Amino acid sequence: MDTETRDLLPEGLEDRLPQDTAAATRITRALMDVLDSHGYDRVQPPSIEFERSLASRMAGIQTRRMVRFVDPASLRMMALRSDMTPQVGRIAVTRMKNAARPLRLAYAGQVVSLKGDGLDPTRERLQIGAELIGHAGVAAAAEVVAVAIEALQAAGATGISVDFTLPDLVDALSAGPWPLTPAQLAAVRRELDAKDAGALVQAGGAAYLPLLHATGGFVAAMDKLSALAVEGVLDGRLSALQAIAERVQAAGGDVRLTLDPTERHGFEYQSWFGFQIFAQGVQGAVARGGAYAIIGADDGAEGEAAVGFSLYPDPLITALAAQEAKRETLFLPLGHDASAAARLRAVGWRTVAAISAGDDARALGCSHRLDGLEPVRV
Numbered sequence: 331m332d333t334e335t336r337d338l339l340p341e342g343l344e345d346r347l348p349q350d351t352a353a354a355t356r357i358t359r360a361l362m363d364v365l366d367s368h369g370y371d372r373v374q375p376p377s378i379e380f381e382r383s384l385a386s387r388m389a390g391i392q393t394r395r396m397v398r399f400v401d402p403a404s405l406r407m408m409a410l411r412s413d414m415t416p417q418v419g420r421i422a423v424t425r426m427k428n429a430a431r432p433l434r435l436a437y438a439g440q441v442v443s444l445k446g447d448g449l450d451p452t453r454e455r456l457q458i459g460a461e462l463i464g465h466a467g468v469a470a471a472a473e474v475v476a477v478a479i480e481a482l483q484a485a486g487a488t489g490i491s492v493d494f495t496l497p498d499l500v501d502a503l504s505a506g507p508w509p510l511t512p513a514q515l516a517a518v519r520r521e522l523d524a525k526d527a528g529a530l531v532q533a534g535g536a537a538y539l540p541l542l543h544a545t546g547g548f549v550a551a552m553d554k555l556s557a558l559a560v561e562g563v564l565d566g567r568l569s570a571l572q573a574i575a576e577r578v579q580a581a582g583g584d585v586r587l588t589l590d591p592t593e594r595h596g597f598e599y600q601s602w603f604g605f606q607i608f609a610q611g612v613q614g615a616v617a618r619g620g621a622y623a624i625i626g627a628d629d630g631a632e633g634e635a636a637v638g639f640s641l642y643p644d645p646l647i648t649a650l651a652a653q654e655a656k657r658e659t660l661f662l663p664l665g666h667d668a669s670a671a672a673r674l675r676a677v678g679w680r681t682v683a684a685i686s687a688g689d690d691a692r693a694l695g696c697s698h699r700l701d702g703l704e705p706v707r708v
């Protein structure tokens with residue numbers, strides 16, 4: 331192997347060096363502490379599973395972007411997890427199927443995909459999330475949005491905005507009040523994604539045009555959608571959304587709310603309700619979540635209702651790493667008093683012990699040196 335490939339990481343994969351790792355550790359802890367404080371119990375599924383169990387837990391999951399390979403032991407197809415929500419869903423409806431509902435579970439781990447997303451080449455990301463299983467109504471949805479915001483704020487995110495969406499709205503409208511043929515439905519979805527009004531009308535989706543214009547600030551977008559007065563499918567979703575927004579705002583925190591009713595990118599399995607969270611100075615969404623159903627053992631069943639969110643803190647970590655406070659570290663010269671050092675560690679000092687006479691406290695990043703029994707600044 332030549333050195334060039336030996337020292338190279340594949341595209342979209344990165345090492346985290348000490349400064350960023352310190353920020354990642356602090357942010358992970360801050361996020362997990364908030365989830366724990368709201369009663370979400372952490373679980374740790376494995377990073378690899380049978381492809382089938384990752385792909386068939388919720389309707390709409392695509393395996394295209396998963397890293398897959400044949401398991402030499404079972405000769406079955408395995409995949410690296412690209413999302414932990416289906417794993418938590420599996421735990422909820424199998425080993426924890428008799429646990430009381432609502433069941434609140436949290437998780438943190440790396441997720442991997444074969445390809446980056448659009449222009450973003452990243453193939454491995456930290457995912458931290460919470461799932462509330464057994465309910466997917468207004469109260470449950472409002473809780474998860476509020477917990478996600480609180481967690482991000484505790485980790486140091488500012489200027490938070492929440493963008494609501496209705497992932498299955500177009501499907502529901504086309505199956506009811508605004509009928510479309512299957513071919514038209516595909517075209518209408520595509521043009522709504524592209525936000526192309528002309529092509530939308532040409533595709534037979536003129537009725538859907540107002541949805542394109544009802545995006546932006548929450549209040550104004552809601553007014554435009556309410557004016558369409560589509561009983562049932564739309565009005566039901568709008569009143570639920572209104573109630574969620576009120577509860578999220580009552581939960582406090584200075585957040586901006588927006589609405590993009592047809593946004594579907596990244597929402598593979600979410601149903602009537604979805605949201606993304608953005609933070610100031612951080613590119614792309616830092617969180618995504620929504621309502622979904624977990625397909626259990628009894629085939630043909632509706633599935634168990636759930637709602638949750640996943641945070642993708644990597645860009646937040648990068649943004650905050652630069653401000654990570656430098657830690658005080660105590661240099662222990664050769665021949666230092668080991669019990670004095672142990673006592674200082676016990677009261678919170680971090681120490682770096684000299685290995686040879688040439689070790690330089692300052693070059694090794696130490697703020698203090700042990701002088702006799704006392705730390706002194708270097």
Ligand SMILES: N[C@@H](Cc1c[nH]c[nH+]1)C(=O)O
Pocket residue numbers: 413414415459460461596600618619620621622637638639640
């Ligand atoms: N796991 C989903 C978000 C989600 C969690 N729960 C429900 N939705 C994602 O990463 O896109």
